[in-house]
Amino acid sequence: MSHPLLVDAAWLHEHLADPGIRVLDATTFLTQPEGDGYYDVESGRQAYEKAHIPGAAFADLLHDLADPDAATTFTALDSAAFAAKIGALGVGPDTHVVIYDQGPNVWATRLWWNLRYEGFDSVSVLNGGLPAWTAAGHETRTGTESYPAAEFVASRRPELLATQSDVLAAIDAPDTILVNSLDPDTFSGKRVTYARPGHIPSSVNIPFINLADANGFKSPEEVRPLFDSANTLDPTKKVITYCGSGIAATGLAFHLALLGRPNVAIYDGSLTEWSANPTLPLQTT
Template sequence: MPLPDHLTAPTPPATAVDLPGPLVDAAWLRENLHRPGLVVLDATVRQKPLPADPAALPANGAGSAAPLPSGRDDWELVRIPGSRYADLAGALAAPDAGFSYAMPDSERFTAALRELGVGPESRVVVYDDDSRMWSTRLWWALREIGLHTVAVLDGGLQEWLAQGGPVASGPEAGQGAAGPAVPCASWPAERRGTLVDKSAVLDVVHGSRPDQVLVCALGKDAFHGSAPTRYSRRGHIPGSLNLPAKDRLLDAHGRFLPRPELEDAVSGLPADAGTLLYCGGGISATLLGFVLVLLGRDDVTVYDGSIEEWSADPSMPMTQTVPGDS
């Protein structure tokens, strides 16, 4: 039976840890789990699956009165010892944006991070228990506010368990155990602009940014408009390419593919243009964005509101196509 966090934590070493890069494996995390300055965050969100019958969906799936999705209950059942639950749908989102998971203003975001023990000097490892896209979303948001010492746990909680990593359980045990981080007036100094709004997408659609290409990270059926959707309209933004993030970037165990296979997976994207990614809610697009950054691209942005915001505005163009159409 899992033990509470405070019973599993050894005495920390005297020196702080340095991350080896934006992706760490379970062996590295197990070796460094209790090093000073390291904060481990579980970013899992449990969304309700779409009904098989599209008629069962509301006319507009966005902005319903249903409770916010959350992975906190799962975090309380089993988690990496000492980890804290990072609520991407609640404390780490803008409540009045009109779409889910919206990046909040810097004051709200950094205040929520401080409660999780994250400050400008923190080393952060993010994990999830569902497809890595929640990890990469939080990684992307932290990078947006200038925190570069962040890594994603390859394979997430599944790989941690498969490798025999220790676990803890219990309500709130260890949540914020290290205490909140000390406020820092200089953090964040300036948003990096890697999360963009609707106006940036319109610039590409209208042809005023020929140096950028729109890429939809949804699955091909959602892209073409043949699959059920939780959003107001089906289809994609005109002029978009399609590269399904969850289908091509991970192996059967939820780990990122080797570099040559990742390079092959994204080889259809133009190398001489900036890449503006979107998906349904600005989540799976960050999975693709993370891979592009891993491969050395520095010209990648993500549309925060994605199809949830775009489709809710009837003045925004959308199109549906038959698979195989150009």
């Protein structure tokens, strides 16, 4: 049974008691000190415990669902480790996962991508997250909730991940489009957020902030011109998205899926990894 990629608060409220539904709160907080510099990252567990959608379990992207030994913060776990972690949250073959966060939806799309990367498609994102849920007048709960553990069987899709070598090769590949999802100042190098300023050569810039408004994600019809102008809807082109740590990049991949391009690759290390290697090219404009 297919499920919608994007659902609203009314849909989730109607289906919240369905036996196969697994609602996961993927809230994570990203803050940047005044001026330039790296972002600070904080788990959203405390925020989840203060208020969450009834029945929702907390999916900790920072501490549980990322490789603790990797050089970058949110690097995907290996398949077996991810399967164990996500299965413990109640996700199995007969479940439909609905993911939300308490912020800009990109934490929800990150977990959406994690699940798709491991071959799981029965997953939706709640548009607007918890703010949309509460704005609709629905109740929240405090504390911690959980689902019965399930057996998650991973079936990895390697085409959904781009490595550093893949990206380096893509710079001069006419059949591949590199898309940077960061703000224009970081893309151009005016703002120094990572070890070195700028963007990967040949990249186009589709800022994630242009894909959402105060109510959540804009409609596919509203954002289609942004993707059309970058030629990313051409089915003959491979698309690789990147950002700082592979989070906002999944927001672009999600929108492309809504527009009919589900197999976009994410450069997981993104600029955190790329800019730390002085031998790799960066371009400022």
